[in-house]
Amino acid sequence: MRLGQLVALVAVYFEASFIFRSSEEFVVSPLVISLLSLLVASELVRVGRKISYMPLVWVGYMARFAGLGWAGTGFVLLLLVWAFPDRVGDVGLQVLFWASAGIALVVSLYAFSTGRTRIVVTSFHVGKSSNKPSLRVALLSDLHIGDYVSAAHIRKAVDLSNSQSPDFVILLGDYVDSEARLIDELLNELSALESTHGVFAVLGNHDIRADEPQHIVEQFEAEPTIRLLRNSSVEIEVGDGEHTRNLRIIGIESQDDWWSSESDVLAYEVIEREIATDPVGFTVVACHHPEVFDQCVPHSIDLAVAGHTHGGQLALPFFGRTLNVGRLVAKYLRGAYVVEKSTLIVTTGIGVGVIPARMGVSPEVTIVELAIE
Secondary structure, eight states: OOHHHHHHHHHHHHHHHHHTTTOSGGGGSHHHHHHHHHHHHHTHHHHHHHTTOHHHHHHHHHHHHHHHHHHHHHHHHHHHHHHOTTTSOHHHHHHHHHHHHHHHHHHHHHHTTHHHHOOEEEEEEEOOOTTSOEEEEEEEOOOOBSSSSOHHHHHHHHHHHHHTOOSEEEEOSOOBSSOGGGHHHHHHHHTTOOOSSOEEEOOOHHHHTSSOHHHHHHHHHHOTTEEEOSSEEEEEEESOSSSOEEEEEEEEOOSSSSOOHHHHHHHHHHHHHHHTSSOOSEEEEEESSGGGHHHHGGGTOSEEEEOSSGGGSBBOTTOTTTSBGGGGTOSSOSEEEEETTEEEEEOOOSSOOSSOOOBBSOOEEEEEEEEOO
């Protein structure tokens, strides 16, 4: 039994005991039946995993999410009563309470279905001059192929990327959840990525913490269509015949699940070493962790790209960057950040993490339009 789910359902019961204070029938009414149903259904996560039947797992997760949502909306109703004690009648409050249960269930169904699977294209522009050579970069991150992310979902992301005709593609890590063997299936999909100047990749924390991380490295290095950057860089010539420029991509891989002081040291050393070579017109730092940006700014790196945060995954619709659970833990959550001469783009990624749901934060293929010197 998940303690959080139990606490949420108990909270719903006590919220109802206050909202239905003029009626004692709620104790043996549909409320108790509803709570017990959610409680039992939430355990289908364990049952489904044990018998390897994913539909049961999804039903269990939806029940857990609905219970938590009902507790939250019920708490909002209590605040409403406290703020406006004379304006909300008992009948109206009871109607709102049951309506909040329906809303929580609908939101849960959406978050674990369409919200999780509908991939969007998000675009950003870096540079202002229209007469500079323009480049289109596609970013794909946090694919997390496994129980909750299928090869078909990855294929949709690849097709979306190809539809944007990128000049080059950067893969930003977390290709698997924990099973390294799945990298073979993933690379079968990623090998279909199309671009003018190539596909480049860095490793994320899930990749280096997988059961066989060396297998992931070996499969990437054996894949001719993708170049894995392991604390190294590649220089490519871009532009048309009259305005060619050299662009350098520096790839910094994860050292751990979280960014640490050791990660800062590694990033500083790699950036220092790679930019000490021949000067280029534009430099991109690719890293799974957006915290690398703090080491990019002192070096005046033109562009840093990262993933890892999943954009928070759960947010109030239309307020995904502000009213977002990810803001509690992430300094750079999603979208564009500009500090001095450097720009950071954080993509929300393709897959899902601990909670296999998305609300208010769609999975995305991120397109960055570059106007380089």
